[in-house]
Amino acid sequence: MTLKIYGVLRSRATRPVWAAKELGLAYELIPVIQSYRLKDAAAADAPLNTASPAFLKVNPAGQVPSLDDDGFVLHESLAISLYLARKQGGPIAPANLREEAQMVQWSLWAATGCEAKALQILYNSGPAGDAALRQDGIEALKRPFTALNAALAAGGGYLVGGRFTVADINVAEIVRYAQPATALIDAYPNIKAWIATCQSRPAFKAMMVERDQEPA
Numbered sequence: 001m002t003l004k005i006y007g008v009l010r011s012r013a014t015r016p017v018w019a020a021k022e023l024g025l026a027y028e029l030i031p032v033i034q035s036y037r038l039k040d041a042a043a044a045d046a047p048l049n050t051a052s053p054a055f056l057k058v059n060p061a062g063q064v065p066s067l068d069d070d071g072f073v074l075h076e077s078l079a080i081s082l083y084l085a086r087k088q089g090g091p092i093a094p095a096n097l098r099e100e101a102q103m104v105q106w107s108l109w110a111a112t113g114c115e116a117k118a119l120q121i122l123y124n125s126g127p128a129g130d131a132a133l134r135q136d137g138i139e140a141l142k143r144p145f146t147a148l149n150a151a152l153a154a155g156g157g158y159l160v161g162g163r164f165t166v167a168d169i170n171v172a173e174i175v176r177y178a179q180p181a182t183a184l185i186d187a188y189p190n191i192k193a194w195i196a197t198c199q200s201r202p203a204f205k206a207m208m209v210e211r212d213q214e215p216a
């Protein structure tokens with residue numbers, strides 16, 4: 001049975017979708033939009049959304065993405081990407097237990113140490129953004145980005161195993177949120193080169209083309 005990924009690409013569903021494309025896995029993207037993006041998420045004609053009873057049966061937490069792999073249901077974008085890589089194998093997957101542990105480590109590091117501040121930059125970089133919050137995000141990311149920059153130098157330009165892996169997908173999709181702070185990224189040349197390499201991959205580009213076709 002084809003994998004089902006619930007979510008839209010203007011969400012953290014980008015992570016498992018990018019991973020699935022890298023892995024050559026067939027999947028069906030079942031569009032589930034965030035309820036807060038709708039005027040009336042409970043309206044009879046509302047599209048399937050994170051507050052829809054039908055979706056809450058899939059993920060009672062009411063968040064996307066979720067995965068259904070032949071009845072095996074999994075939530076959390078980073079866990080789903082790691083699962084897909086482990087399931088399919090190949091160069092982006094962990095080659096052994098230690099690599100797997102490092103991929104989990106980097107994913108948790110990015111989710112707990114970078115994501116909130118990177119989102120703070122993203123949400124406050126437009127004309128209506130709060131400049132102080134944006135700057136706070138930039139300041140907070142300097143320490144983790146110093147560590148990431150050094151790790152990329154030590155790792156030959158990648159996070160794990162000296163090659164592009166699912167760890168790069170998971171972390172790059174969090175660092176992407178901080179990219180509007182161009183001076184921040186420019187201050188870390190290894191991060192700048194790495195994110196450009198990750199985002200030049202055909203699977204990432206294909207995912208972003210599909211994302212850009214979704215309503216804003």
Ligand SMILES: N[C@@H](CCC(=O)N[C@@H](CS)C(=O)NCC(=O)O)C(=O)O
Pocket residue numbers: 010011012013034035036050062063064065075076077078
């Ligand atoms: N840690 C979760 C976060 C999931 C999450 O916050 N998803 C957002 C979209 S990116 C969502 O579904 N929001 C809808 C809501 O909270 O109602 C993950 O990485 O999957």
